[in-house]
Amino acid sequence: MSDKKGIVYLVGIGPGSEGLLAPDAALAIESADTIVGYTGYLEMIASRLVGKRALGRELGEETARGELAIEIAERGGIVAVVSSGDAGIYGMAGVVQEVAAKRRSEVEIVVIPGVTAACSAAARLGAPLAHDWASISLSDLLTPWDVITKRVQAAARADFVIALYNPTSKTRAHRFAAIVELLLRWRSPETPVGLVENAYRPGENIAIVRLGDLLTAHVTMFTIVIVGSSKTFVDRSRMITPRIYAAKTIETLDDEAEPIERPAAIERDDPVDPRVRRSEVGDSILARSFELIDAELGVRPRDPAERAILRRTIHASADFDYVHNIRFGPGAIEAAVRGLRAGGTILVDVEMLRAGIRSDWAGELGVEIACGLNHPACLELARTKGLTRTAAGIRLALERAGAGTIVAIGNAPTAIQELIRMVQEGFPPPACAIGVPVGFVGVEEAKQQLSMQRYFPYLTSAGRKGGTAVVAAIVNALLEIARDGADP
Numbered sequence: 001m002s003d004k005k006g007i008v009y010l011v012g013i014g015p016g017s018e019g020l021l022a023p024d025a026a027l028a029i030e031s032a033d034t035i036v037g038y039t040g041y042l043e044m045i046a047s048r049l050v051g052k053r054a055l056g057r058e059l060g061e062e063t064a065r066g067e068l069a070i071e072i073a074e075r076g077g078i079v080a081v082v083s084s085g086d087a088g089i090y091g092m093a094g095v096v097q098e099v100a101a102k103r104r105s106e107v108e109i110v111v112i113p114g115v116t117a118a119c120s121a122a123a124r125l126g127a128p129l130a131h132d133w134a135s136i137s138l139s140d141l142l143t144p145w146d147v148i149t150k151r152v153q154a155a156a157r158a159d160f161v162i163a164l165y166n167p168t169s170k171t172r173a174h175r176f177a178a179i180v181e182l183l184l185r186w187r188s189p190e191t192p193v194g195l196v197e198n199a200y201r202p203g204e205n206i207a208i209v210r211l212g213d214l215l216t217a218h219v220t221m222f223t224i225v226i227v228g229s230s231k232t233f234v235d236r237s238r239m240i241t242p243r244i245y246a247a248k249t250i251e252t253l254d255d256e257a258e259p260i261e262r263p264a265a266i267e268r269d270d271p272v273d274p275r276v277r278r279s280e281v282g283d284s285i286l287a288r289s290f291e292l293i294d295a296e297l298g299v300r301p302r303d304p305a306e307r308a309i310l311r312r313t314i315h316a317s318a319d320f321d322y323v324h325n326i327r328f329g330p331g332a333i334e335a336a337v338r339g340l341r342a343g344g345t346i347l348v349d350v351e352m353l354r355a356g357i358r359s360d361w362a363g364e365l366g367v368e369i370a371c372g373l374n375h376p377a378c379l380e381l382a383r384t385k386g387l388t389r390t391a392a393g394i395r396l397a398l399e400r401a402g403a404g405t406i407v408a409i410g411n412a413p414t415a416i417q418e419l420i421r422m423v424q425e426g427f428p429p430p431a432c433a434i435g436v437p438v439g440f441v442g443v444e445e446a447k448q449q450l451s452m453q454r455y456f457p458y459l460t461s462a463g464r465k466g467g468t469a470v471v472a473a474i475v476n477a478l479l480e481i482a483r484d485g486a487d488p
């Protein structure tokens with residue numbers, strides 16, 4: 001090793017045009033005596049290579065290229081390793097620094113950022129990356145295929161805009177087809193997809209297609225594919241993702257899709273006489289189920305009201321985890337029963353919950369069941385306040401409800417948060433809130449918030465489990481206790 005200090009510049013040269021190569025990148029290349037990079041990239045900057053040693057190794061020998069660069073610098077050379085776009089994004093910056101770390105090399109390394117393909121393509125398309133986006137390379141040379149598909153699914157599910165680098169090559173066109181199929185599982189075929197081939201280079205090609213047509217579109221290894229989110233739209237050949245994620249629809253991932261308009265015919269109460277609704281066979285199956293549940297429950301829990309609620313919860317879910325997961329806030333059962341006996345309203349987050357509640361028992365107590373979700377003002381309120389529709393529905397219904405209200409939420413964690421916010425703002429608190437939504441996004445957090453607040457009594461569960469059927473079971477157990485007259 002010589003005493004002369006070498007240096008390795010890791011240089012992103014941008015998409016390919018002169019104007020998008022940063023002045024610092026140009027300086028680094030100029031000061032280098034050796035340039036290392038994929039031949040295709042070296043051709044892009046051929047005019048800057050005059051008088052320098054250019055080592056254009058072929059693609060796929062990335063580690064070898066990295067080792068070569070470090071070795072030359074260790075001998076005192078000034079080396080620029082060039083990548084297209086940004087050197088740190090599916091480029092050489094990672095490889096070279098990995099090699100340096102492994103060798104414990106003391107060579108100086110300087111990274112110079114470049115305009116990555118996602119940014120170049122986004123500029124050509126309009127503003128598809130104006131909100132949260134994920135970048136995934138579909139190249140399975142360095143990443144196992146199942147890792148790639150998992151990531152695509154996760155990003156699609158979370159409603160990210162997705163930039164797909166290395167979308168395809170001659171050897172793996174079928175894999176791109178599999179990816180498109182995966183995307184279609186989570187996203188509408190109408191979703192706009194931007195295709196930019198050779199951005200800012202000769203042969204540039206820009207197209208916007210529907211996700212449903214992506215398989216037949218022209219996609220090559222020089223294309224970057226930008227798949228829109230559920231919010232992305234196209235206006236006069238421009239692909240735009242709104243900067244403001246109105247109505248926070250991410251959270252509606254855990255809301256059951258409800259039709260926005262409901263036919264007036266099912267708006268009215270069921271005209272069937274509640275007394276003829278039940279069959280003896282049905283009753284005996286229920287009784288047998290309760291016996292089996294009781295046997296499996298053993299002595300836990302001892303409190304009869306808690307046990308009645310747990311029994312119905314397990315009956316609705318066949319899940320004994322609730323023995324540990326259910327959380328009865330202090331005085332919650334008493335408060336709910338008091339509210340129901342006073343003829344308070346049960347306010348539900350979705351119509352499906354209303355359908356699961358025993359309207360005959362509620363009727364006997366003079367208890368009404370209300371849902372604000374399909375109120376004519378709900379959508380507008382959701383839009384103007386940036387709420388989910390269920391949260392707006394809870395707000396609307398609570399504004400109209402009186403004392404003794406029981407709030408029941410089986411579906412939308414955002415409705416729990418809205419309820420707490422309203423009470424913090426000064427709304428009279430409900431008699432009790434039963435918040436046991438099911439799901440993955442924001443659900444555990446919302447339940448935790450419910451059990452941490454001290455404004456009103458609550459009933460909830462720990463973890464992800466819950467849902468409309470479970471909340472209906474809890475409400476029915478409370479109605480039964482209230483109706484039967486025994487003190488909880």
Ligand code: SAH
Pocket residue numbers: 015016083084085086087088089090091115116117118120121164165166167196197198199200201221222223224225
């Ligand atoms: N380091 C590069 C990415 C290298 S991976 C960067 O930051 O941009 C190679 C992939 O990048 C290609 O398969 C293609 O999907 C994308 N890509 C790179 N340059 C591009 C360009 N000018 N136009 C379109 N896509 C490009």
